[in-house]
Amino acid sequence: MHKEKKLLNKTLIYILLTVLAIVSFIPFYMMIINATRETKDIIMGFTFIPGTELVENYKNMMSYVNIWAGFKNSLIVSVTVTILSGYFSALTAFGFAVYNFKGKNQLFIFMLLMMMVPGQLGLIGFYELNKALGFLDTFIPLIVPAIASPFVVFFLKQYLSSTLHPSLLEAARIDGAGELKIFHTIALPIMMPAVATMSIFTFIGSWNNYILPLVVIFSPEKYTLPVLMGFLKGSQVAQNLGSLYLGIAISVVPIMIAFLFFSKYIITSISAGSVKG
Amino acid sequence: MKRLDHKGYYFIAPFFVIFLVFNIYPVLLTFYYTFTHYEGYGKPEFIGLANYARILTDSYFLEAFVNTWKIWGLNFALQLGIALFLAALFSDLRFRIKGLGFFRAVFYLPNLITISSVAILFSIMLDWQYGSINQFLMKIGLIAEPINWLNSPFASQASVSLILTWMWFGYTFIVLMAGVSGISKEYYEAALIDGANRIQTFFYITLPLLKPIMLYVLITSLIGGLQLFDLPMLLTDGLGSPDGALNTMVLYLYNQAFRYNNYGYAATIAYMLFLITVVFSAITFKSMYREAKGEKAAAKEEKRKIKAAKKRGNTNAQGKKVA
Secondary structure, three states: OHHHHHHHHHHHHHHHHHHHHHHHHHHHHHHHHHOOOOHHHHHHOOOOOOOOOHHHHHHHHHHHOOHHHHHHHHHHHHHHHHHHHHHHHHHHHHHHHHOOOOOHHHHHHHHHHHHOOOHHHHHHHHHHHHHHHOOOOOOHHHHHHHHOOHHHHHHHHHHHHHHOOHHHHHHHHHOOOOHHHHHHHHHHHHHHHHHHHHHHHHHHHHHHOOHHHHHHOOOHHHOOHHHHHHHHHHOHHHHOHHHHHHHHHHHHHHHHHHHHHHHHHHHHHHHHHHHHO | OHHHHHHHHHHHHHHHHHHHHHHHHHHHHHHHHOOEEOOOOOOOEEOOOHHHHHHHOOHHHHHHHHHHHHHHHHHHHHHHHHHHHHHHHHHOOOOOOOOHHHHHHHHHHHHHOOHHHHHHHHHHHOOOOOOHHHHHHHHOOOOOOOOOOOOOHHHHHHHHHHHHHHHHHHHHHHHHHHHHHOOOHHHHHHHHHOOOOHHHHHHHHHHHHOHHHHHHHHHHHHHHHHOOOHHHHHHOOOOOOOOOOOOOHHHHHHHHHHHOOOHHHHHHHHHHHHHHHHHHHHHHHHHHHHHHHHHHHHHHHHHHHHHHHHHHOOHHHHHHHHO
16 A cells, blocks of 8 residues: 555656656747748647648748858857867966966956956946947957956866876976976866866857847847847748747757757756855 | 966966956946946036936836846746755655656756747747647646737736746756755665654755755846846847836846947946845845854754753753754
8 A cells, every 4th residue: 555655656756757848848849840830830720740841931031031140150159259268268277276476366356256247237338348449240249258257267277276286387397398388288188178168158158148249249140149039030030930930940959959968068067066156 | 486476477468458358347437337428429428426316216227126026036936946846856765766867957958048049939939829838728728718928017027937937947956956965865864764754854954954055046046037138138029018017127228228329327227237136145145144153053052051951960851852
């Protein structure tokens, strides 16, 4: 009797978890299904079976908006941001971890304090600065600020302090290696796992960023995907629901595929980060 | 080593140059704009504290403030509730639920997807007549009439809250599970042996020991929630429709600056938002801290009592009470 009740409870729990899993996934599933259907069918009702209009929807969408241009823009911006942020944060972390220069602690604390400031605080000034420098409607304001990523520096410095042994540096110096070379050949490889972890989050953050490109980019051919999504909704494409669904699907599916490969890695990083934080 | 120390400056120089130009300077420039009337061309006109006087009596800002809290509050309560419930299920030794890795990944998936894509997706799926959500809910008989999600103030705010919950409960669950895995198994085993039931185990072991990590979740969610922008911007017309219900603080900031060219006033909104964030983070932090301190004081008091009792020679009676 007791055992039966336990089995029942357990079954109920699994049903509940499955329902939650379905709720988490079903909007994406419907998006993919509807991307293959005709507008008039979508209006009539929903179904779980794919339609046959995928090619038509694609042609229709491309006749108004070239989504791959947005895709390319997003890719250029996110990849450059990830590389710059990874490299320069490692450089800065190395500077903080290895040398004892004057004012080091003050600078580090100052950086940590500025980390708490929300991004929107300087938005108006940021816009005006880029206007004055002639950087509006270019990728510069989206890319160059990534050189200064306080959180990544903080994370890498903690990592380096616990993994880089001073004797390694001494040995390299005796061999006559310059400081920059030591960074490139010894410290950077050691930091690589931590850089990779941070890179995933930097890339996703940049890929999903909406307000910044919305503010600084004006020409539709330079739109990144998130801004292009907003543009899509207000354009002729929105008349054709199937095409609109397809456009959204194209922006979403790559991240879903990437998640398939990296999910374990990403989730472990979140867990580790929160326990430390 | 000493003679090389100055080289540290070269390594941190690129960071600080870019940081000063693209981070610090814009923040200071924005602060300067809060004292000006500036429409984006010509010279900013100095107007003293007029923007601050205006924001304190601005009913739209107040509306945005209230809306942001309502939307965030409902979402946070739901998200934390679901995540805690899930964490309790998965930490229960008697159930031994399998598939933690799978469920974690699926629950977390919505969090990773571009919010603007999610917003557009839901703006069509929540359509009153043609939206898949109403079609689905009517088909399974949960509702008889289609719900006009994005046209009533209450339903639209609830929609945003629910979408946020959908996006974030998986993340919160992962973070709480990280906390749970830090709790020693011995506590649960001891509770099991002592015959504590599930609810007791949850309220006396899991919940108190998760407090620090819940503080982390609360503060990060609050800071993110106060900056709510993408969803309200893209779900409806970007002006806060219906009836101003989706007018959030950052949406108001954006519209004041880039739709109406009131840069000075928008800068003031940014600083108010910052002030609000700092104040509420500090309050949350302090109240949680004080509670923790209160508990410690109570424990000390207990210990003192036991010691006093020991001196009197009736250790057992008092000692048991604490255990």
